[in-house]
Amino acid sequence: MSDTESIDEADGARPYSPSGMYFADGTPHKGQVFENEAGKAFGETYEGCMRCNGSGRWSKNRRKACIACEGEGEKFIQARLYTPAELDAADRRRKKAAETRVTKQAEREANIIAKHQAFVEANPDLWARALVSEDKFVQRLVIASQTWGGLTDAQLKALPEALDRLANERAFYANSVPVGTPGERMDIVVTCRAKSSFLSKKFKGRGMQEVHLTSMADDEGRAFVSITSAFTLDVGDKVLLRGTVKGHDERPGWPRTVLNRVAVLEVISTLASRQEAEAAEQVREEEWDHASAPSM
Numbered sequence: 001m002s003d004t005e006s007i008d009e010a011d012g013a014r015p016y017s018p019s020g021m022y023f024a025d026g027t028p029h030k031g032q033v034f035e036n037e038a039g040k041a042f043g044e045t046y047e048g049c050m051r052c053n054g055s056g057r058w059s060k061n062r063r064k065a066c067i068a069c070e071g072e073g074e075k076f077i078q079a080r081l082y083t084p085a086e087l088d089a090a091d092r093r094r095k096k097a098a099e100t101r102v103t104k105q106a107e108r109e110a111n112i113i114a115k116h117q118a119f120v121e122a123n124p125d126l127w128a129r130a131l132v133s134e135d136k137f138v139q140r141l142v143i144a145s146q147t148w149g150g151l152t153d154a155q156l157k158a159l160p161e162a163l164d165r166l167a168n169e170r171a172f173y174a175n176s177v178p179v180g181t182p183g184e185r186m187d188i189v190v191t192c193r194a195k196s197s198f199l200s201k202k203f204k205g206r207g208m209q210e211v212h213l214t215s216m217a218d219d220e221g222r223a224f225v226s227i228t229s230a231f232t233l234d235v236g237d238k239v240l241l242r243g244t245v246k247g248h249d250e251r252p253g254w255p256r257t258v259l260n261r262v263a264v265l266e267v268i269s270t271l272a273s274r275q276e277a278e279a280a281e282q283v284r285e286e287e288w289d290h291a292s293a294p295s296m
């Protein structure tokens with residue numbers, strides 16, 4: 001093969017074929033060329049046996065021959081033949097398809113960046129708040145916008161709510177300080193402000209268990225948290241707790257006392273009971289207003 005023929009690396013490197021024809025993978029064909037009714041060229045060749053992966057042995061009993069190839073490890077087949085021009089054309093089609101894929105991918109990525117930038121430009125304040133947030137949910141939305149190109153309507157609605165919720169909690173816990181010393185057992189009155197649950201690998205044994213993260217505050221606005229499968233409260237529950245101080249952290253952005261071995265000694269009130277009491281109070285006030293109003 002001369003140098004002038006191998007200008008293009010892929011196209012110029014065909015090995016010599018006695019018949020001038022090649023199989024689909026570019027290997028040269030030896031022997032006779034057949035044609036089917038449609039005028040397509042075929043040649044005879046051996047193909048590695050798929051059944052035994054070329055070993056010639058039966059997978060369930062290696063001492064017996066593979067029934068597909070009768071122990072030969074390969075099978076005699078008739079396969080399509082191609083001229084060098086046909087193979088070159090196929091190569092060009094493959095290359096073109098690959099280039100198109102790359103172009104399409106680049107277009108998709110550019111589109112995502114443009115959509116994300118449009119979102120940031122349309123919501124500059126929201127984006128600035130989201131970027132500095134330590135909240136996991138907010139951080140996920142920040143990544144989602146960059147990955148998918150902006151936010152969905154539902155995410156766009158959820159983001160400011162999450163930021164406001166976080167700002168509210170930060171303001172609520174502005175005076176929070178660590179309580180107690182690690183190992184100390186204490187009784188405290190707290191109200192549950194938030195709860196979430198997640199699945200976690202069991203500490204002992206196999207399988208998963210539901211773990212509850214319960215955020216609580218005492219009447220002085222000091223933050224408590226317990227992370228355990230054995231205890232949680234409903235939001236609004238006010239209870240007398242006994243718990244052991246495990247340590248202190250500032251994970252959400254304010255000082256917290258982490259409790260474990262938590263038990264409820266007394267339920268003081270629930271959100272539902274307080275709402276009922278408030279509603280009853282309002283009815284009494286209205287009745288009083290009605291009774292004290294001058295009669296017509």
Ligand SMILES: [Zn+2]
Pocket residue numbers: 049050051052053054055056057066067068069070071072073074
């Ligand atoms: Zn076989």
